Amino acid sequence: KSTFDPKEHQHMRYNPLRDSWVLVSAHRMKRPWKGQVEKPSEDNIPRHDPNNPLCPGSTRANGEVNPEYDSTFVFENDFPALQPDAPDPGSDHHPLFQTKAARGVCKVMCFHPWSDITLPLMQPGEIRKVIDKWVELIEELGPTYPWVQIFENKGAMMGCSNPHPHCQVWASSFLPNEPALADRTQRAFLQEHGEPMLVQYARKEAQVQERVVVENEDWLIVVPYWATWPFQTLLLPRRHVLRLTDLTGKERDSLASIMKRLLTKYDNLFEISFPYSMGWHGAPTGTHLTEDMSHWQLHAHYYPPLLRSATVRKFMVGYEMLAQEQRDLTPEQALLTFVDVPMRK
Amino acid sequence: KSTFDPKEHQHMRYNPLRDSWVLVSAHRMKRPWKGQVEKPSEDNIPRHDPNNPLCPGSTRANGEVNPEYDSTFVFENDFPALQPDAPDPGSDHHPLFQTKAARGVCKVMCFHPWSDITLPLMQPGEIRKVIDKWVELIEELGPTYPWVQIFENKGAMMGCSNPHPHCQVWASSFLPNEPALADRTQRAFLQEHGEPMLVQYARKEAQVQERVVVENEDWLIVVPYWATWPFQTLLLPRRHVLRLTDLTGKERDSLASIMKRLLTKYDNLFEISFPYSMGWHGAPTGTHLTEDMSHWQLHAHYYPPLLRSATVRKFMVGYEMLAQEQRDLTPEQALLTFVDVPMRK
Ligand SMILES: O=P(O)(O)O[C@H]1O[C@H](CO)[C@@H](O)[C@H](O)[C@H]1O
Ligand SMILES: O=P(O)(O)O[C@H]1O[C@H](CO)[C@@H](O)[C@H](O)[C@H]1O
Numbered sequence: 156k157s158t159f160d161p162k163e164h165q166h167m168r169y170n171p172l173r174d175s176w177v178l179v180s181a182h183r184m185k186r187p188w189k190g191q192v193e194k195p196s197e198d199n200i201p202r203h204d205p206n207n208p209l210c211p212g213s214t215r216a217n218g219e220v221n222p223e224y225d226s227t228f229v230f231e232n233d234f235p236a237l238q239p240d241a242p243d244p245g246s247d248h249h250p251l252f253q254t255k256a257a258r259g260v261c262k263v264m265c266f267h268p269w270s271d272i273t274l275p276l277m278q279p280g281e282i283r284k285v286i287d288k289w290v291e292l293i294e295e296l297g298p299t300y301p302w303v304q305i306f307e308n309k310g311a312m313m314g315c316s317n318p319h320p321h322c323q324v325w326a327s328s329f330l331p332n333e334p335a336l337a338d339r340t341q342r343a344f345l346q347e348h349g350e351p352m353l354v355q356y357a358r359k360e361a362q363v364q365e366r367v368v369v370e371n372e373d374w375l376i377v378v379p380y381w382a383t384w385p386f387q388t389l390l391l392p393r394r395h396v397l398r399l400t401d402l403t404g405k406e407r408d409s410l411a412s413i414m415k416r417l418l419t420k421y422d423n424l425f426e427i428s429f430p431y432s433m434g435w436h437g438a439p440t441g442t443h444l445t446e447d448m449s450h451w452q453l454h455a456h457y458y459p460p461l462l463r464s465a466t467v468r469k470f471m472v473g474y475e476m477l478a479q480e481q482r483d484l485t486p487e488q489a490l491l492t493f494v495d496v497p498m499r500k
Numbered sequence: 501k502s503t504f505d506p507k508e509h510q511h512m513r514y515n516p517l518r519d520s521w522v523l524v525s526a527h528r529m530k531r532p533w534k535g536q537v538e539k540p541s542e543d544n545i546p547r548h549d550p551n552n553p554l555c556p557g558s559t560r561a562n563g564e565v566n567p568e569y570d571s572t573f574v575f576e577n578d579f580p581a582l583q584p585d586a587p588d589p590g591s592d593h594h595p596l597f598q599t600k601a602a603r604g605v606c607k608v609m610c611f612h613p614w615s616d617i618t619l620p621l622m623q624p625g626e627i628r629k630v631i632d633k634w635v636e637l638i639e640e641l642g643p644t645y646p647w648v649q650i651f652e653n654k655g656a657m658m659g660c661s662n663p664h665p666h667c668q669v670w671a672s673s674f675l676p677n678e679p680a681l682a683d684r685t686q687r688a689f690l691q692e693h694g695e696p697m698l699v700q701y702a703r704k705e706a707q708v709q710e711r712v713v714v715e716n717e718d719w720l721i722v723v724p725y726w727a728t729w730p731f732q733t734l735l736l737p738r739r740h741v742l743r744l745t746d747l748t749g750k751e752r753d754s755l756a757s758i759m760k761r762l763l764t765k766y767d768n769l770f771e772i773s774f775p776y777s778m779g780w781h782g783a784p785t786g787t788h789l790t791e792d793m794s795h796w797q798l799h800a801h802y803y804p805p806l807l808r809s810a811t812v813r814k815f816m817v818g819y820e821m822l823a824q825e826q827r828d829l830t831p832e833q834a835l836l837t838f839v840d841v842p843m844r845k
Binding site for chain 2: 476
């Protein structure tokens with residue numbers, strides 16, 4: 156019998172944050188692809204389009220006029236999935252027909268006045284302003300809401316309906332499924348092992364250096380051992396940090412710098428403006444602000460859909476939806492691809 | 501304060517099979533869509549293409565020649581994600597770097613010799629042969645493997661790389677995440693309520709008739725109360741059935757008939773060959789074949805991606821990946837859309 160080689164032999168890897176397994180079948184990369192190809196991302200975006208509701212000076216759906224902003228700009232989503240005042244559906248429900256109240260606010264945050272720029276092309280000082288605004292939003296919404304989800308959908312492939320560089324912030328009266336799961340797993344890990352899960356994880360990854368994409372004094376970005384998406388990454392502070400609001404000024408600067416390095420790598424991987432969904436997970440807020448949340452470690456997930464090229468994506472469909480997530484190259488193979496990518500802009 | 505109206509007020513619904521919540525924000529349908537539009541599905545598929553490895557008489561990647569089959573045809577996937585003989589990765593792993601063995605087989609099953617036909621256009625007798633073959637595959641692989649996942653990815657949008665009507669069967673040496681979850685939740689429900697979850701659920705849905713898409717003497721298809729995808733459906737037997745292998749001949753016939761009715765509705769919804777991923781969940785097999793699995797009820801999930809039209813899909817991206825699934829119309833509104841759909845072919 157041959158010895159186990161992760162590049163040749165399918166196996167499963169455990170995702171300790173999600174308490175679930177991913178099937179890794181690296182030999183599947185050999186299969187020819189005759190399925191759907193994606194449209195290459197648009198590259199003729201005008202710097203300023205008066206009809207784009209995200210541009211400075213534009214009129215939005217609700218009639219409001221955007222200021223002539225010259226850095227970041229935050230406004231309430233005109234079609235919010237969460238509103239602050241939805242009535243309560245009551246509580247006397249059959250176990251198979253359960254409904255629960257959901258309240259919150261949805262905001263949109265423009266990163267820059269120009270539509271034809273993206274985070275990796277922005278100056279570190281401009282990215283720092285984005286980070287400062289994220290911190291402000293957590294400070295503003297955190298006391299009221301237990302969860303403030305900051306996320307960016309980048310690229311049409313990721314359902315982004317506006318090319319202007321922006322992210323969204325959805326704050327909710329409840330802890331959504333994914334953070335509730337991460338809360339449970341991180342809590343159990345600290346209890347069992349005496350150290351926060353992702354603090355230990357960052358230290359181990361920094362030691363073995365098998366999956367580190369970029370790093371600096373304060374931060375580490377890895378293709379996690381349990382990555383699901385082909386070029387998924389996990390951004391981690393080196394020290395124990397609960398929330399974005401706990402970062403020092405120096406850490407915000409070094410975060411701007413490492414984000415720029417990661418996103419430049421992404422863009423150069425297939426020589427396109429790389430699509431992804433990303434988001435921040437920090438310790439829950441609201442009433443949790445005064446609780447012991449030391450099992451949490453701040454982190455950001457990057458979930459990019461592409462697999463082989465600018466136009467061939469990984470489809471998470473039949474088997475993945477009905478049985479288990481599956482990937483076609485090992486995280487270590489993904490890392491090697493990253494290492495080969497030049498850092499030019 | 502106004503009274504709660506699910507069509508106007510966002511709320512959460514509980515998915516008892518997945519023990520998680522979905523955010524329902526029906527008012528989001530009002531938002532304009534300027535994002536990615538999908539390519540309409542191809543409609544110039546030749547009935548027979550000698551270069552298509554799924555056609556009768558074609559030579560496949562491994563050099564084998566397909567027989568001139570005239571009904572269903574099953575062969576081993578030439579690029580399998582699971583193979584029967586992968587070496588064991590060992591078991592002495594750090595808790596954050598856990599690997600587990602994964603073994604199995606992957607098969608492809610053609611539904612029909614023609615490439616330009618789909619299940620809803622096939623005769624009930626032809627669909628019955630597909631069902632008979634599914635049963636045979638569970639009989640063949642079930643004794644060896646605890647889980648035999650039958651699934652169909654239909655349409656390029658769902659990552660299907662070959663237009664020839666077919667499904668896949670991936671049998672594994674492990675219980676994947678999704679069935680492991682459904683096993684846990686169904687087991688707990690039976691223990692607590694004295695009746696299998698989905699037997700009770702089908703009975704209730706048949707009574708209230710608010711979410712029933714189609715039904716017959718043996719089967720019921722509903723937009724589940726906790727549906728995530730806009731036009732998601734759940735296919736349920738009326739009586740308690742553990743596995744496809746337990747169906748009577750009459751139930752296989754009525755299954756063929758109700759599948760044809762559902763899929764015809766789907767095709768007529770936006771007047772295209774409707775894309776989806778579907779798959780069967782029955783009680784686990786392998787050593788579970790001799791255990792008490794009466795908490796299970798056989799069911800099939802249909803997960804179609806489209807939201808508003810043939811070309812506008814629902815993107816499960818940023819918020820959905822990082823926080824919680826979210827839908828833009830209520831399951832009852834989806835049902836009303838189904839009811840309005842004519843049954844013409
Ligand atoms: O096996 P296929 O049809 O080539 O591939 C398709 O289905 C598989 C199982 O759901 C997925 O892993 C692939 O991403 C998808 O493209
Ligand atoms: O709010 P947007 O950018 O219009 O919409 C996008 O992001 C949302 C949050 O992830 C998703 O629910 C939508 O399906 C997606 O198209």
